[in-house]
Amino acid sequence: MFIADIRKDFYEVVANQRVVLLVAPDIDALCACKILQALFHCDQIQYTLVPVTGWQELGTAFLEHKEQFRYFVLINCGANVDLLEMLQPDDDSIFFICDTHRPVDVVNVYNDTQIKLLIKQDDDLSVPSYDDIFRDEDEEGEDSGNESDEGSEPSGKRRRFDEGAVERRIERQRAKREWEARRREILFDYEQYEYHGTSAAMMFFELAWVLTKDTKDMLWWAIIGLTDQWVHDKITNMKYVTDIATMQRHVSRHNHRNEDEENSLSIDCMRISFEYDLRLTLYQHWSLYESIYNSCYTSCSFKLWTLNGQKKLQEFLADMGLPLKQVRQKFNSMDMSIKENLRDVIEESSNKYGMKDIRIQTFGVHFGFKNRFLASDMVHATAALLESAEKDDSETDNFIKALDALSRSNIDRLHSGIALAKKKLIAIQQTVASCICTNLILSQGPFLYCYLMEGTPDVKLFSKPMALTLLCKYLLKSLCSFTHGVLDVEKGTVIVVGIPPESETSDKKNFFGRAFEKAAESTSSRTLHDHFDTSIIELKTEDRSKFLDALITLLS
Amino acid sequence: MNRHQDTEDQISPTKRSHHKDQEDGLRQVLQEMEALYEQNQSDVNEAKSEGRAKLIPSIKLRHCCLLRNQRCVTAYLYDRLLRIRALRWEYGSVLPANVRFHMCAEELQWFSQYKKSLASFMRSLGGNEGLDITQDMKPPKSLYIEVRCLKDHGEFEIDDGTVILLKKNSQHFLPRWKCEQLIRQGVLEHVVS
Numbered sequence: 001m002f003i004a005d006i007r008k009d010f011y012e013v014v015a016n017q018r019v020v021l022l023v024a025p026d027i028d029a030l031c032a033c034k035i036l037q038a039l040f041h042c043d044q045i046q047y048t049l050v051p052v053t054g055w056q057e058l059g060t061a062f063l064e065h066k067e068q069f070r071y072f073v074l075i076n077c078g079a080n081v082d083l084l085e086m087l088q089p090d091d092d093s094i095f096f097i098c099d100t101h102r103p104v105d106v107v108n109v110y111n112d113t114q115i116k117l118l119i120k121q122d123d124d125l126s127v128p129s130y131d132d133i134f135r136d137e138d139e140e141g142e143d144s145g146n147e148s149d150e151g152s153e154p155s156g157k158r159r160r161f162d163e164g165a166v167e168r169r170i171e172r173q174r175a176k177r178e179w180e181a182r183r184r185e186i187l188f189d190y191e192q193y194e195y196h197g198t199s200a201a202m203m204f205f206e207l208a209w210v211l212t213k214d215t216k217d218m219l220w221w222a223i224i225g226l227t228d229q230w231v232h233d234k235i236t237n238m239k240y241v242t243d244i245a246t247m248q249r250h251v252s253r254h255n256h257r258n259e260d261e262e263n264s265l266s267i268d269c270m271r272i273s274f275e276y277d278l279r280l281t282l283y284q285h286w287s288l289y290e291s292i293y294n295s296c297y298t299s300c301s302f303k304l305w306t307l308n309g310q311k312k313l314q315e316f317l318a319d320m321g322l323p324l325k326q327v328r329q330k331f332n333s334m335d336m337s338i339k340e341n342l343r344d345v346i347e348e349s350s351n352k353y354g355m356k357d358i359r360i361q362t363f364g365v366h367f368g369f370k371n372r373f374l375a376s377d378m379v380h381a382t383a384a385l386l387e388s389a390e391k392d393d394s395e396t397d398n399f400i401k402a403l404d405a406l407s408r409s410n411i412d413r414l415h416s417g418i419a420l421a422k423k424k425l426i427a428i429q430q431t432v433a434s435c436i437c438t439n440l441i442l443s444q445g446p447f448l449y450c451y452l453m454e455g456t457p458d459v460k461l462f463s464k465p466m467a468l469t470l471l472c473k474y475l476l477k478s479l480c481s482f483t484h485g486v487l488d489v490e491k492g493t494v495i496v497v498g499i500p501p502e503s504e505t506s507d508k509k510n511f512f513g514r515a516f517e518k519a520a521e522s523t524s525s526r527t528l529h530d531h532f533d534t535s536i537i538e539l540k541t542e543d544r545s546k547f548l549d550a551l552i553t554l555l556s
Numbered sequence: 557m558n559r560h561q562d563t564e565d566q567i568s569p570t571k572r573s574h575h576k577d578q579e580d581g582l583r584q585v586l587q588e589m590e591a592l593y594e595q596n597q598s599d600v601n602e603a604k605s606e607g608r609a610k611l612i613p614s615i616k617l618r619h620c621c622l623l624r625n626q627r628c629v630t631a632y633l634y635d636r637l638l639r640i641r642a643l644r645w646e647y648g649s650v651l652p653a654n655v656r657f658h659m660c661a662e663e664l665q666w667f668s669q670y671k672k673s674l675a676s677f678m679r680s681l682g683g684n685e686g687l688d689i690t691q692d693m694k695p696p697k698s699l700y701i702e703v704r705c706l707k708d709h710g711e712f713e714i715d716d717g718t719v720i721l722l723k724k725n726s727q728h729f730l731p732r733w734k735c736e737q738l739i740r741q742g743v744l745e746h747v748v749s
Contacts, residue, residue, distance in 0.1 A: 018718060037702070040729060044700050048720060049727035068719050396725035400704065409748065 001112050002121045003096075006207050010096055010118060011039075013071070019047045020069045022061055022077065024532050025399055026232075026466065027382050028100060029076035031201035031225035034406055035208060035218045036073070042213055051399040052077065054530035055086070062087050076100055076200050077532045082107045083115060098203050100196045100234070101532060106133055106187070118203055128186045194513045194534055196234040201225025202243065209250070216254055216270045221406060223247055223272070223363045227375035228383075232466065233473050244361050248274055251363065270367040270408065275374065278343055279360045281425060282377055285418050288334070288342075289317075289327045294425040296474045301355045305433035312353070320349045371411060381417030382406060384424050387464035428471050431462070435475065449548065450475065465536045510535045519550035582629065589625050592618045640667050644674065645690055646740060691733050701732050703744040712738070 003009040019040075023033045033049065040047050048065065052058045058077060065072075072095045079099035084107065089095075097108065098118035108115045109127050205222035208214040226243050229235045235243075251272050280298065283291035292298045292313065302316070303309035317327055322345075326334050343359065350358040366372040386402040405413040431452070435441060441450045452462060462468045513534030520527040520537070523546045528538040539547055596618045603611045640663055643651060649671055656664065679686035709722040714734050722728075722738075727747065738744040 037729075041700070041702065045729070046700065046731075047729045050723070051725065064721050064723070068721075394725075400725050400727075 001109065001115065002117050002119060004121075006118060006203075007210050009116065011207060011211065013094075014045060014073075014096075015043065017045070017071050018069055019045065019071045019073055020061075020065045021047055021049045022052050022058060022072060022074045023049065023399075024076035025051065025053050025386060025395065026076060027228035027379055027386070027402075028199050028201055028225040030382065030386070030399075030403055030406060031221040031228070032075050032098065032199075032204045034221050034403070035201060035204040036075075038215070038218055039204070039208055039211070039213060051396050053395050054532070055081070056530055059087060062089070066090065066093060070094060071096070073097075074099065079104045079108060079117065079119070080194070080532075080534065081105055084111065089114065098200045100198065100200055100229070102195050102197050103127075103190055103193075106190070110134065119197065120203075126190070128190055132186050133183055192511055192514050194510045196229060198239075198243070199225040199229050202246070205250075214250075216272060217408065219247070219250055219254060220270065220272055220363075220365055222250075223375050224378050224382075224406070227362060228379045231376055231379045231383075232469060241361065244363075247363065268368050270365060272363055272365050275362055275364045276343075276359050277362055277364065277374060278346060279358055282380060282418060282421060284331050284372060284374065285377060286422060287328050287330055288322070289324075290422075291331075294422075294429045296470075297358070298350075298355065299429060299432075300474070301353065304429075305436050316349060316353055319352070320345050367408065373414075377418065378406070378414070380421040380425075381414055383466055384420035385413070385417040387466055388420055424467060427462075428467070428474055431471060432474050441475070465531055465533065469536075515551060515554055519547055519554055522554075523547055523550045582632075585625055585629060589622055592622050592625075596622070636663065637666065641670055643667070644671060645693075648690070648737060649675075691736060693736075696732055699732060700729055701735060702727060702729050702747045703735050703739065704728075704747050705743065706745050707743060709738070709743045 021033060021036065023029050037047070037049070039045075048069070050061045050065070052061055058074075062072070066089060070092055072093065074095060074097045076099050078095070078097045080101040080103060082105050083095060083097070091114070094114055094116065096116050096118055104117065104119065104127065106128065108117060110130055110133075199222070201222045202225060205214060205218055208218050226240070226247060230240045251274060254272065279295065280288070280291040281295045283295075293304060298304075302312050304313060317324065322338060326338055331339075347359055350356075362375050364372065364374045382402045382405050385405055386398050388398055388401075401413060402417075404410045405417050435450055435452075440452075443449075462471055516527070516535065516537050517529065520529075520539075523543065526540040526543055527547075530538065596615050599611045599615050599618075602608060603615070640659065643655065644667070647655070651667070659667070678689055681687040681689070704727045705722045705724055708724050711719045712722050712734075713719050714730065720728060720730070722743065728744075735744055735746075739746055
């Protein structure tokens, strides 16, 4: 059921209890987790934090902790699946789910006792009404009761009553079949597309605000959570802009607190500011040229994998009057005169080249003299840390590293994350260029398909879901509906990611999740639907071709 | 010549893995002392009975060696005692088996007596309940701390009976006094954010 008052129904319930936090491996979940941890520290609520990377780990973690803990908080996992059936909990376990995955499973919505959804009820949900899906079973019992009563009547009347009863029964069965058919249709419509709702970090920030325990750190984490949804293309532009406006209100509220005092804040304090900044990834920590070359938006607009595109880029830079030497230097060492009007100059020139949205509303933070970061920088750095493909580190090690990088006291970790993110972006750019140039993208009926072979450089980097998704979206910018497979050599499996068609007004609804499930069923391919995003699965290499054939027939 | 080398080896830092060597070394020193003493004894008797004053310097030399050996051995044993005392503060009143293996019976007895006197001292402080001074060696900043588990440690019970499963890379928010022991042992790590 949906929680109406998050303070009363969630926070005060767990106030004196021990809680288990089960957190999914994406940046929004990490930020939400940090906010919740900070709140728990304030009020000394004891908790245990367990990172979970998929459904199996969720099940294991639940089994391990179910004896000792009653309250479970799931962050960015668990809403889109029938949780009670999957975990089989005892009656006194209570689950608080704050998940951006939609559609929320109908059982989770209508369960009154054990599942509490920390989701706003009007958050674009369109849940089918109760009567359309669930039907009381009592009516069946009444029928049989009536019939047995009638059986004791004398035989003459019985026959007449029996006929009446039989007719009624037939009528009821027909109504029931109709109802079931309608139910199947409603559920199919409801569940066929997968999309994302409001950021979990923003939900928890709102909780902190209601408790008036919100701090600038929490606000910054909420902003990072929102930006993560935008960077990984999980929400529409409209929603992003609306949410940015909400965050802007909070930012100005926090900033106004200190404006009246004569002595302004010390330079080491954190300042968050609204920026209408360039869409060039990591440009303040890199050189301008590299950033333009490796950002998805500019690279696709110029088509930098062609010679023509590269010439256009040179023209673009010349048009702005930026000397090549300056542009290839580290951003911090560029001439001040160039840096001052950079954003306006770039915006003007990019309009000429057809890039209308080179600037985007976002937030930046700075503390100390050296440390300036944009929200998207933080997202890329943390994502690179979370999915770094080092051999020695397990996934939970990476989770811990990424979690640490979000704290202000771990700037070194953040910088190492930025370095990893740069490598990742360069790898994506190169892979995209090679895919397009060597025509690795095949048209398979209703979708395009690209398969990265074993020997491709940086293929280990792309065996992680988020990096792979970024790669696909990058490729997609100039193409349409798409799936992508990457070989994971060790396990002999392929990770397949499905991306919906790209358009200006796309509502980011992804139908590949259901399509994958059905295709797997029909061909009995050995698949593993372990990720919380249903559009990412693992598939045995041998089954690849028949799976694809099934997918083609399904979608055409 | 007199084997001072033995005592030199002895006083070098006692690594627990050289337990056997230490025991042998100690025995060698004691044997050396015995040998010296025997020699001195016979020389003194000779000097007394035959009046050979020329033996006096060598007797004096051996005596000095004996005294030095004695000082070295007692210094070593005393150092061991100091370390054993520190073990009480580090590990608590129950020593892990691998540490106990390296202690001899008398040392164990000394340890239990030290434990008893520390306990009676702690009981005498702080009114009726006594005060556990082995907790909070540094002034605490908060009641609960966040800790991260560095290795799998299995189940861990806290005061009200709940059992926490300490798995690698899980984080917990627990009362400080329960975590201190494990932090010292290196199972948990205090996370400062």
